[in-house]
Amino acid sequence: MTDPAPPLVRFEGVCKRFGETVAVDGVSLDIAKGEFFALLGPSGCGKTSLMRMLAGFEAPDTGRILLDGIDIAGLPPHLRPVHMMFQSYALFPHLNVARNIAFGLRRQRMPQAAIASRVEEMLALVRLEGLGGRRPDQLSGGQKQRVALARAIAPKPSILLLDEPMAALDRKLREETQLELMALQRRLGMTFMIVTHDQDEAMVVADRMAVMRAGRIEQVGAPREIYDHPANAYVAGFIGETNLLSEGDRWRAVRPEAMTLSTRPQEGARAGTIAEIAYFGDRTRYVVAAQNARLVVSRANVGAPLALSVGDAVWVSHAADAGALVSP
Template identity: 60%
Template sequence: MDEGADRPVTNGRLNIGAIRSGFAPWEDPAAKPLVRFEKVTKRFGPVAAVKAVDLSIYEREFFALLGPSGCGKTTLMRLLAGFETPDEGRVLLGDNDLSDDPPHRRPVHLMFQSYALFPHLTVAQNVAFGLKQQKLPKAEIADRVSEMLSLVRLGGLERRRPDQLSGGQKQRVALARALAPRPKVLLLDEPLAALDRKLREETQFELMALQQRLGMTFMIVTHDQDEAMVVADRIAVMQAGEIAQVGRPTEIYEAPASRYVADFIGDVNLFEAVATSVSGGQALFASPDCTGGLAARIDGGVPLAGKLCLAVRPEKMVLHLDPPPEGPNRLAGKVADIGYLGDWTTYVVELEGGRTVRAARANSARLVERPVGWDDPVWLTFAPDAAVVLTR
């Protein structure tokens, strides 16, 4: 097990936050990717599940493939695992083209969504299965099984069978079995989908810590946006077999590259708009949703011709019970619905033109009475730098 040299340590433990915040090999032109997809296309009959995908994943990266069902994310993972063969392009691990390597000869292991544990084998025998296939000495297998079970906190359960385990314990056995051969890349196919919400959230942080302790490359495939945002160093958002955007979670959320990404990642309000003027790094827009117009900060590379779209996250919307000053980014309406989520309250506001937008407020104080109620007249405002101008 590689704890990694020269990595930050606090009180004898790896400082996960320091490692992750300073980890960005994709920004280093000299860094060499561990995994490369080069113009990879995969068809099933007339349908192209993956279309000319170029993608690089780096050693020790926790990478997420995110998208809805049918977008091609699982196919891309199976191409790396060797369960599918590309029709065009190459999949490389380091300098090695994996095209002719069968799955069992690739230093890549896949943890299946169903866990796929052998029901007639004990926990220890399940974990040892891949090691026996490698024909390792019995003593080494025993040591490795003990190490893996300790790592996933299942020590003492070696003799149990899968039907004697909880869902979370089964998930840990499957993880230990996938890690035991020490692959260069661990593939995780919706690994937490079968767990309840609280256990799923706890396991996300455990996976992050485990990946850092092992110094291993993880690639997770998921349709759960929150899961990808929590665990991944970078996310590739997929759309109809193509990569729509690759970036850190904060980049994907705060600076989406398209309407599709903005709409898929979290909640968002999208306003159709046409630019009317530009001055001092700020543009004014005419929009049917706002009689006073919209304003947004822009950079010099944003083309402003034709119809555009402004994306504003609900938490960036400021809710007012009293009319704010006249000006751009001022929307009037009434509260059509309220969703209380404990830490947040979401307000659905029907604008004067009939469309609805969402505003979110953090419940930072314990309230005896709710200050905003159904059918209350309200106003929404947002800062120009809260809006993202989307050209596609």
């Protein structure tokens, strides 16, 4: 089946340099309507520049950005139906929560009554009922994050951009927020694009993601697809943990959970000694020092535990077709 719907956003050969540095180097990418898309990569890989070009804060040097099939090159940020949730939240400190949320609606010249009801709706959506009169400095970090989200969603943008939206939250709150964000996106049917350096976050929230390195896209796909079939050694190493085992002139990337640990010699297994044991409750992670390789094995803690300690001799093996063959 072919997809007849044109993409909501299309980047076409987009390049951007800042002085000598090439921030974005020929990126072409489609984002479909209604999808939760993640741009993933280490800091400085160009993911933020790409997002800022879509928001209109930077202009591409070459290439085009199409929104609903229309080149938006000449449109300043205030005319783009694209809203951004800033990493710092950027809440207006002189306005209370309700007026922050109403900010975009007022610019659209929406009638007062409609604004008031939309603000109430947004406060309920992010579970901040009754806090409309608070000042931003009277809110907790998690509450500020939700106000920022409500403010960006309120004017119903075609696409919501989230710039490292959970970077300032502690781990537990971050995990809760990820789930809430997914539920919210599904409920609203809005297109979300998140920029993050946290692969776990991207894997959890995104329908599809792009892994970036040094201004280029290394791979685009669903999290599962990228995890199971990384395009190259870089992607395999960046998304989750991986063992890169040489196989001819290529590498076989095998995930730690696809490796088997045995205390007795096995046909075709690599011999080594246990170098590290880390217990995570649900699983145990072993690092095995084998001949010229450091192998990581993850074992689910079900059934009888392995009586192993650091220094013990072990044999590590994997199914012949485990993981994926990647180019170096």
